[in-house]
Amino acid sequence: xxxxxxxxxxxxxxxxxxxxxxxxxxxxxxxxxxxxxxxxxxxxxxxxxxxxxxxxxxxxxxxxxxxxxxxxxxxxxxxxxxxxxxxxxxxxxxxxxxxxxxxxxxxxxxxxxxxxxxxxxxxxxxxxxxxxxxxxxxxxxxxxxxxxxxxxxxxxxxxxxxxxxxxxxxxxxxxxxxxxxxxxxxxxxxxxxxxxxxxxxxxxxxxxxxxxxxxxxxxxxxxxxxxxxxxxxxxxxxxxxxxxxxxxxxxxxxxxxxxxxxxxxxxxxxxxxxx
Numbered sequence: 001x002x003x004x005x006x007x008x009x010x011x012x013x014x015x016x017x018x019x020x021x022x023x024x025x026x027x028x029x030x031x032x033x034x035x036x037x038x039x040x041x042x043x044x045x046x047x048x049x050x051x052x053x054x055x056x057x058x059x060x061x062x063x064x065x066x067x068x069x070x071x072x073x074x075x076x077x078x079x080x081x082x083x084x085x086x087x088x089x090x091x092x093x094x095x096x097x098x099x100x101x102x103x104x105x106x107x108x109x110x111x112x113x114x115x116x117x118x119x120x121x122x123x124x125x126x127x128x129x130x131x132x133x134x135x136x137x138x139x140x141x142x143x144x145x146x147x148x149x150x151x152x153x154x155x156x157x158x159x160x161x162x163x164x165x166x167x168x169x170x171x172x173x174x175x176x177x178x179x180x181x182x183x184x185x186x187x188x189x190x191x192x193x194x195x196x197x198x199x200x201x202x203x204x205x206x207x208x209x210x211x212x213x214x215x216x217x218x219x220x221x222x223x224x225x226x227x228x229x230x231x232x233x234x235x236x237x238x239x240x241x242x243x244x245x246x247x248x249x250x251x252x253x254x255x256x257x258x259x260x261x262x263x264x265x266x267x268x269x270x271x272x273x274x275x
Contacts, residue, residue: 002168027050030068030082039077086143093269098262099128102255103230107132109251112232114142116219117153117257119275122173124154127228127273128188140233149173149189150182151263152204152216153229159196160218160226165275166193181206201249205241217252219259219273227263227273230256 027065032048033040040048040228046056063069067081090096097118106114113131117124140146148154148169158169170193175184183189196202202213216231232248239247263270 005040011161019103025055026059026063027048029056029063030078033078037077039072040075041074045076051058069139089272090142093272094266095128095269098266098269099259100130102258103128103130106130106230106248106255107250108230110232110234110248111238112234112248113140114230114232114255115153116230117151117157118152118227118228119148119157119169120127120145122148122169124148124151124157124229132234146208147174147176148179149184149205150208150213151174152202152233155192155196155202155204156216156218156229156231157226159193159202160220161275162225178208179210181203183207201245201252203241203245205236208239211236213239213244215245215248217249217256219256219263221260221270222264222267227275230259 011235020197021213025105028049028051029045032045037048042053042057042060045051045060046053050057060069060143064071064076067079103114103116107130108111111126113129115126115130116128117126119125123145124147126140126142129141131140131145146154148149148158158166161169170186172187173189173202175186175189176182179182201215201217203213205213212233212234213236216229218226219230221227230252232244232252234244235263263273
């Protein structure tokens, strides 16, 4: 299931005098490859990244030389070496020790999938995920991105942001419609986020795709600012939304407390997760 992803291109990035445009363009090329675009020609890369063909070509040649991109006939594709970038983060930030045990506990107690995500622009980015054997049409895993407005993880985060940050997020969101239940109206989203801030959680039913129900709670840092969120998600054939909230919310809040306590011992990870 694909969607149009908004990328922070050079004209929307606040420039520091030390900002390297060349590096930004190279990273933009790497991020252009996804499930819907596993391999692309030079012209396709240029179009998807909004880069001039000559610039896209130089980026691709450099990435090929470094081993991050390969070439098959006229098309370019990612190579396994790109995994070293993400694995370095997971290893250096102690994700397995801090985040995975509480999520695995949720999965074992409920039979649901459980995830931790952070905000990345107007999207959520999955940092940790434990799944069941059930198959969803919308697959999730570490590194997966979804628009914040269509997920309980995203709205649980957004609802607890400071007012100015919440307003900026809502203004920049594309509000793409995925189902008839997706919230795509700005006023309706503002009302939803206010409710989330009051009750401390969000639950989504058929908002990203039909047949998925989830409930999410925020994760706070030592300064009481929201830095992430965790959720339980499962199929609507297993449980109703009301029952999911009633039975999972206490478990999620307990797991959130465990993660917050662990983050106090790992300040580097807390800093890395912050929006």
